[in-house]
Amino acid sequence: ARTSRWFAEIKRHAPPAHRSILVANKIDLDPITSREEGINLAQENNAVAFYETSACTGRGVDIAFMGLTEAVVQMVTCWASGAYYIPPEAAVNALGIERGSRSKQPRQQQQQRCVAM
Numbered sequence: 139a140r141t142s143r144w145f146a147e148i149k150r151h152a153p154p155a156h157r158s159i160l161v162a163n164k165i166d167l168d169p170i171t172s173r174e175e176g177i178n179l180a181q182e183n184n185a186v187a188f189y190e191t192s193a194c195t196g197r198g199v200d201i202a203f204m205g206l207t208e209a210v211v212q213m214v215t216c217w218a219s220g221a222y223y224i225p226p227e228a229a230v231n232a233l234g235i236e237r238g239s240r241s242k243q244p245r246q247q248q249q250q251r252c253v254a255m
Contacts, residue, residue: 145183155222157213160185161202166192212251221252
């Protein structure tokens with residue numbers, strides 16, 4: 139419920155071309171929300187990616203930061219060419235659910251994520 143309110147605030151105050159990344163923390167504890175619920179919430183709110191992490195154990199933190207960095211680089215590359223960034227369809231994260239990684243895809247596919255404004 140709290141995350142839905144945060145997404146509502148983001149939509150209210152962020153520019154139309156904004157992109158979000160949803161990071162679930164404290165996966166070392168008993169889950170309040172299932173992984174599937176997290177993925178669905180990310181997809182419903184057009185998040186670029188969904189990651190599960192634990193600040194306590196460090197699990198998934200590095201992958202989340204690397205994914206965030208790759209998404210920012212891709213977005214800036216698109217925007218610099220006067221285009222919008224369109225995230226890939228599939229969602230997979232640090233434990234198996236992250237939307238496509240820029241470093242693992244051919245350059246031609248990366249450029250197809252940019253759509254003219």
